Amino acid sequence: MSTTPATELSRRDLIHRASALAGAAAVLGAATPGAHAATRKGTSLKQGDVILFQGDSITDAGRDKENKNPNSAAAFGDGYALMIASRLLGEHAPLQLKCYNRGISGHKVPDLDARWQADTLDLKPAVLSILIGVNDIWHKLNENYAGTVEDYEQGFTALLAKTRAALPEVLLVICDPFALRCGAVNDTWYPEFDERRAAARRVSDNAGAVWVPFQEVFDKAVKDGIEPAYWAADGVHPTMAGHALMADTWFEAVKLR
Amino acid sequence: MSTTPATELSRRDLIHRASALAGAAAVLGAATPGAHAATRKGTSLKQGDVILFQGDSITDAGRDKENKNPNSAAAFGDGYALMIASRLLGEHAPLQLKCYNRGISGHKVPDLDARWQADTLDLKPAVLSILIGVNDIWHKLNENYAGTVEDYEQGFTALLAKTRAALPEVLLVICDPFALRCGAVNDTWYPEFDERRAAARRVSDNAGAVWVPFQEVFDKAVKDGIEPAYWAADGVHPTMAGHALMADTWFEAVKLR
Numbered sequence: 001m002s003t004t005p006a007t008e009l010s011r012r013d014l015i016h017r018a019s020a021l022a023g024a025a026a027v028l029g030a031a032t033p034g035a036h037a038a039t040r041k042g043t044s045l046k047q048g049d050v051i052l053f054q055g056d057s058i059t060d061a062g063r064d065k066e067n068k069n070p071n072s073a074a075a076f077g078d079g080y081a082l083m084i085a086s087r088l089l090g091e092h093a094p095l096q097l098k099c100y101n102r103g104i105s106g107h108k109v110p111d112l113d114a115r116w117q118a119d120t121l122d123l124k125p126a127v128l129s130i131l132i133g134v135n136d137i138w139h140k141l142n143e144n145y146a147g148t149v150e151d152y153e154q155g156f157t158a159l160l161a162k163t164r165a166a167l168p169e170v171l172l173v174i175c176d177p178f179a180l181r182c183g184a185v186n187d188t189w190y191p192e193f194d195e196r197r198a199a200a201r202r203v204s205d206n207a208g209a210v211w212v213p214f215q216e217v218f219d220k221a222v223k224d225g226i227e228p229a230y231w232a233a234d235g236v237h238p239t240m241a242g243h244a245l246m247a248d249t250w251f252e253a254v255k256l257r
Numbered sequence: 258m259s260t261t262p263a264t265e266l267s268r269r270d271l272i273h274r275a276s277a278l279a280g281a282a283a284v285l286g287a288a289t290p291g292a293h294a295a296t297r298k299g300t301s302l303k304q305g306d307v308i309l310f311q312g313d314s315i316t317d318a319g320r321d322k323e324n325k326n327p328n329s330a331a332a333f334g335d336g337y338a339l340m341i342a343s344r345l346l347g348e349h350a351p352l353q354l355k356c357y358n359r360g361i362s363g364h365k366v367p368d369l370d371a372r373w374q375a376d377t378l379d380l381k382p383a384v385l386s387i388l389i390g391v392n393d394i395w396h397k398l399n400e401n402y403a404g405t406v407e408d409y410e411q412g413f414t415a416l417l418a419k420t421r422a423a424l425p426e427v428l429l430v431i432c433d434p435f436a437l438r439c440g441a442v443n444d445t446w447y448p449e450f451d452e453r454r455a456a457a458r459r460v461s462d463n464a465g466a467v468w469v470p471f472q473e474v475f476d477k478a479v480k481d482g483i484e485p486a487y488w489a490a491d492g493v494h495p496t497m498a499g500h501a502l503m504a505d506t507w508f509e510a511v512k513l514r
Contacts, residue, residue, distance in 0.1 A: 062331065073335040073497050074319065082335055082497070083343065090501030093483040099497070226350040240330050240339070240356070244347030 043171060045092055045126070045256055051099045052125035053081040054112060055132050055175070058237060059103025070098035077101060079238065080246035081129075087247070088256065100125075108136040108145065109155040116159065121166045127256070128163065128170050129212075132156070133177030133200055134236055137193050138184070149192060153199035160207040173254055174204035175246075178215040180228035185235030212253040214246060221245065300428060302349055302383070302513055308356045309382035310338040311369060312389050312432070315494060316360025327355035334358060336495065337503035338386075344504070345513065357382075365393040365402065366412040373416065378423045384513070385420065385427050386469075389413070390434030390457055391493055394450050395441070406449060410456035417464040430511055431461035435472040437485035442492030469510040471503060478502065 050070075053059050061079030069075055071089060076082040076099075085099035102119045104111070109132055112120075120128065136152050139145035147155075160172060177200055179185045179193060197215060204211045222228050228235065231242035238246060307327075310316050318336030326332055328346060333339040333356075342356035359376045361368070366389055369377075377385065393409050396402035404412075417429060434457055436442045436450060454472060461468045479485050485492065488499035495503060 071497055073500070076335065076497065078330040078333065078335050078339055083340060086340065086497040086501035086504075089496070089498035090505065093478065093487060093498060096487075221350065230350060230353075239346070240328055240333065240343040241346035241350060243330070244343035248347065 043254075043256055045088075045095055045097065047095050049095065049097050049126035050123055051085060051088060051097055051127045052120060052123055052129070053085070053099075053101045053103060054120060054128065054130045055103040056107045056135050057103070057105035058134070059101060059131050060105045061101075061103070061243070063101055063103070065104070070100050075101060077103075078243075080243045080250065083243060083247035084129075084250055087251070103131075106135055106139075108132065108139065108147065109152055109159060110147070113155060113159055116162065120163065124167065125170055127173065127254075128167075129173040129175060129250070129254075131175035131177065131214075133196055134179065137189060137196055138236070141188055149195045149199055152196055153203060156200065156203045157206065160203060160209070164207065171254075172204075172207055172209035173212060173250075174200060174207070174209040175212040175250070176200065176214040176216070178218055180218060180222070180232045180235045182228040183232070183234030183236070210254050212250050214249060217245060217249045218242070300511075300513055302345075302352055302354065304352050306352065306354050306383035307380055308342060308345060308354055308384045309377060309380055309386070310342070310356075310358045310360060311377060311385065311387045312360040313364045313392050314360070314362035315391070316358060316388050317362045318358075318360070318500070320358055320360070322361070327357050332358060334360075335500075337500045337507065340500060340504035341386075341507055344508070360388075363392055363396075365389065365396065365404065366409055366416060367404070370412060370416055373419065377420065381424065382427055384430065384511075385424075386430040386432060386507070386511075388432035388434065388471075390453055391436065394446060394453055395493070398445055406452045406456055409453055410460060413457065413460045414463065417460060417466070421464065428511075429461075429464055429466035430469060430507075431457060431464070431466040432469040432507070433457065433471040433473070435475055437475060437479070437489045437492045439485040440489070440491030440493070467511050469507050471506060474502060474506045475499070 058079060059077075059081050061077030061081065063077035064074045067075035071085070073082065073086075076085060081101045081103065085101070088097055089099060100123055102123075104115075112130075112132060133152065133156075136145070136147055140147060160174075163170060163172065177193075177197055179189060201211060203209075218228075218231055221231060230239065231245065232238045315336065316334075316338050318334030318338065320334035321331045324332035328342070330339065330343075333342060338358045338360065342358070345354055346356060357380055359380075361372075369387075369389060390409065390413075393402070393404055397404060417431075420427060420429065434450075434454060436446060458468060460466075475485075475488055478488060487496065488502065489495045
């Protein structure tokens with residue numbers, strides 16, 4: 001610790017943070033608002049609203065999958081979903097929100113589809129946040145799955161159509177599937193992974209969803225001089241720092257109040 | 258979800274949040290600055306600084322105690338320490354901080370003392386945050402421990418003196434041991450628990466530590482109409498909402514930058 005005036009290092013740190021925030025704001029400002037532009041000024045939560053996080057291991061984050069209770073830390077794991085839900089519960093106490101995490105490690109779009117009724121529609125979320133796509137390419141590269149980019153886009157589109165039909169008022173939040181170039185993520189992922197990300201963005205826009213630009217924010221953080229592994233040691237699974245940056249990015253994009 | 262103009266409910270929610278923030282600010286403003294008043298305008302973190310969380314089950318929060326690594330979510334559990342450390346790591350990436358959680362469920366001051374060299378002093382923290390005291394009374398009420406309020410104050414004082422001697426520059430952060438009146442916490446805890454909290458405050462002030470006023474912030478939240486169990490179902494162990502409120506309160510008090 002130092003209580004002396006700002007050193008060169010702490011100035012650099014401040015500049016980094018200001019730059020990171022400006023970068024996030026620029027990324028968000030540049031995002032296409034889409035059909036639901038008006039709602040993006042902020043969306044009010046209501047009494048008893050259900051907030052649900054869906055996805056793969058990044059969302060799962062080591063949660064106890066036997067624990068089906070809302071608002072349970074053990075059922076939430078230790079990732080961005082825990083951080084976001086805890087903050088929502090702390091800041092909106094009078095609303096008595098119910099927050100669930102139903103991410104499952106290893107899952108792809110077809111895996112979500114297979115469990116969508118019980119794990120999503122039956123929970124009647126007011127806000128549904130989905131992060132899916134890394135395993136759709138990773139398992140393909142490992143020759144354990146044959147789904148193409150087109151399969152991903154069509155399957156994801158159908159999943160959201162089914163969701164909108166069952167839950168016309170749901171606020172859909174689609175999180176950019178992202179990867180950092182380190183660990184398990186190498187040149188074999190590209191350009192297909194970027195094509196899959198572009199597909200996810202089209203699916204999101206066509207569904208009138210809020211888009212959470214994780215890849216852009218991580219790219220900006222790396223461009224600012226922080227090594228990729230600081231944010232995700234294996235390129236896929238975020239560190240504590242990575243999950244914190246995700247949670248901040250999510251709140252910047254979703255603007256719940 | 259609602260995108261209509263603010264309802265009475267959302268106005269109440271906004272008032273609640275504004276009031277909670279104002280309450281926290283008032284509590285913090287009223288706190289005795291003590292010997293380190295000048296540093297409370299904000300304290301700069303330095304390259305490679307170690308941040309250490311110590312305490313009992315509230316700090317432990319289900320962490321994997323076999324995992325001794327810094328900056329590991331599994332080693333951090335799912336409580337306020339994870340939330341604070343993740344945010345520090347995300348916001349101060351250029352500093353390459355090292356964050357550790359060494360809280361252990363069930364521990365009292367004498368238990369910390371017995372493992373202080375290996376679990377605290379050897380880690381050479383620049384910032385050391387301690388939350389201890391609930392088991393010192395709880396185990397006594399359960400007739401598993403005989404320590405008095407005086408034992409608590411003397412033991413805690415000696416622990417901090419030992420710490421200051423080994424780490425003259427450490428920023429000490431003492432967290433108010435708190436309880437919510439529900440679950441396991443009933444009238445048998447009082448007035449002794451308040452006497453113990455007052456002792457912790459004296460220990461903190463005498464050591465030139467930053468005081469984190471958890472009890473005042475939880476009392477304010479309850480006074481604003483949120484039931485105690487919303488913040489800590491058994492009166493002692495915080496819910497997700499409780500841990501989030503703790504993390505916010507910690508940052509308000511400690512003002513790291």
